[in-house]
Amino acid sequence: MKKSIWIISFILLANICNCQEIILRTSTGINLSKQTGDDSFKKTNSFLMAPFLSFEVDKPLNNYFSINLGLEYSVKGTNYDEITPLGNIDSYIHYFGYRKFHYLIVPIGVNCNVKNLFLTYKLYTGKKMVGYAQSLAETFENGESVSQTISSGKIFKSAYDNPLFGHEIGIGYKINNDVIKISYIKDLITIDNLNSTFMYHSCIRLSYCLTLNKPNSN
Numbered sequence: 001m002k003k004s005i006w007i008i009s010f011i012l013l014a015n016i017c018n019c020q021e022i023i024l025r026t027s028t029g030i031n032l033s034k035q036t037g038d039d040s041f042k043k044t045n046s047f048l049m050a051p052f053l054s055f056e057v058d059k060p061l062n063n064y065f066s067i068n069l070g071l072e073y074s075v076k077g078t079n080y081d082e083i084t085p086l087g088n089i090d091s092y093i094h095y096f097g098y099r100k101f102h103y104l105i106v107p108i109g110v111n112c113n114v115k116n117l118f119l120t121y122k123l124y125t126g127k128k129m130v131g132y133a134q135s136l137a138e139t140f141e142n143g144e145s146v147s148q149t150i151s152s153g154k155i156f157k158s159a160y161d162n163p164l165f166g167h168e169i170g171i172g173y174k175i176n177n178d179v180i181k182i183s184y185i186k187d188l189i190t191i192d193n194l195n196s197t198f199m200y201h202s203c204i205r206l207s208y209c210l211t212l213n214k215p216n217s218n
Contacts, residue, residue, distance in 0.1 A: 021059070021060060022213075023057070023058040023059075023060065023066070023211060024055075024056070024057060024058075024211070024213050025056045025057075025058065025211050025212060026053070026054065026056070026210050026212060027052075027053070027054045027208065027209040027210070028051070028053045028054075028207065029051070029052060029205060029206045029207030029208055030049055030050065030051060030052070030206050030207075031048075031049070031050050031051070031052050031075065031185075031203050031204075031205050032047045032203065032204040032205070032206075033047065033048055033050065033076040033185075033201050033202065033203040033204075034047050034078050034201070034202050034203075035078035035099060035199060035200065035201055036199075036200045036202065037188070037197070037199045044080060045078045046078070046080070047079065048076075048077045048078050048079045048098055048099075048100065050076065051075055052072060052073065052074040052075065052205070053073050053074075054070050054071065054072035054073070054105075054107075055070060055072075056068055056070035056107075056209075057069050058111060064112055064113055064114065065110060065112055065113075066111045066113070067109075067110060067111075068107070068109045068110065068111055068122065069106075070106070071104075071105075071106060072104070072124075072126075073102070073103070073104060073105075074103045074105055074126075075100055075101070075102050076100075076101055076187075076201045076203060077098060077100040077101050077131075077201075078098065078099050079096075079097075080095070080096065080097060080099075081094075081095070081096040082094075082095045082096070083095075086141075090141070090142045091140060091141045092139075092140050093137055093138070093139050093140070094137070094139075094140065095135060095136070095137050096136055097133065097134045099132070099155065100131065100133070101128050101130075101155075101160065102129045102130050103128055103129065103164060104126060104127055104129055105124050105125070105126035105164070106124060106125055107123070107124035107168065108122065108123055109121050109122030109168070113174070116173055116175075117171070117173065117174070118171070118173065118174050118181065119170070119171055119172075120168070120171075120172070120181070121168070121169050121170075122167060122168040124164075124165070124167070124168070125163055125164065126164040126166075126187075127163060127164065128160055128161055130154060131154065131160055132153070132154060133153065133154075134150075134151070135152070136149070136150050137149045137151075159191045159192065160199070162190050162191070163189070164187050164188070164189050165187060165188060165189075166185060166186055166187025166188065166201070167185070167187075168184070169183065169184055170182060170183030170184070170205070170207075171183075172209070177211035178209060178210050178211055179208075179209040180207075180208055181205075181206075181207045181209060182205065182207075183204070183205040183207065184202075184204060185201070185203040185205055186200065186201070186202055186203070187200070187201050187203075188201075
């Protein structure tokens with residue numbers, strides 16, 4: 001699948017570069033992402049807020065549809081918060097922290113424009129550039145805090161270096177040639193093929209898409 005997306009991307013790029021009528025856009029905004037899956041990480045997750053930035057090339061097919069190819073830097077991950085009992089009702093360990101993964105992503109997709117309504121659907125593949133984690137474990141005995149352990153640093157688990165695959169569906173409103181958009185994104189990384197273990201990101205994205213050149217009018 002990864003090779004297919006790359007091949008389609010290069011074919012689209014070659015065709016787009018040979019076209020005089022192209023639209024250049026850049027988008028930025030925030031990802032509200034949450035991580036699930038991966039049996040080694042089952043803590044209670046909540047949404048993590050992080051940025052993204054992308055550059056996109058659109059080739060209009062007609063007055064309504066265009067094909068899209070882009071390059072994106074995106075940060076996704078999760079916050080987590082979990083309490084592990086130690087036997088006594090007032091004795092437990094409270095874990096909380098976050099994971100952040102920095103990705104370089106190549107999306108390809110189709111846009112649909114109907115008056116001021118902007119619809120988009122994309123498939124993409126990507127690769128983790130670096131990952132960071134921070135965790136605080138606070139131990140309570142008889143309801144009182146007795147110790148704290150803080151750990152932070154890079155995430156070195158090799159399985160997270162596997163390719164990322166996902167899709168995005170979004171709806172936006174056009175203001176002149178720019179777009180304000182909300183999207184839902186779902187992607188996965190294969191952690192263990194043998195045991196069918198995956199890590200998923202569920203992401204709500206809020207973005208502002210700026211058109212860099214004025215589209216040609218017919």
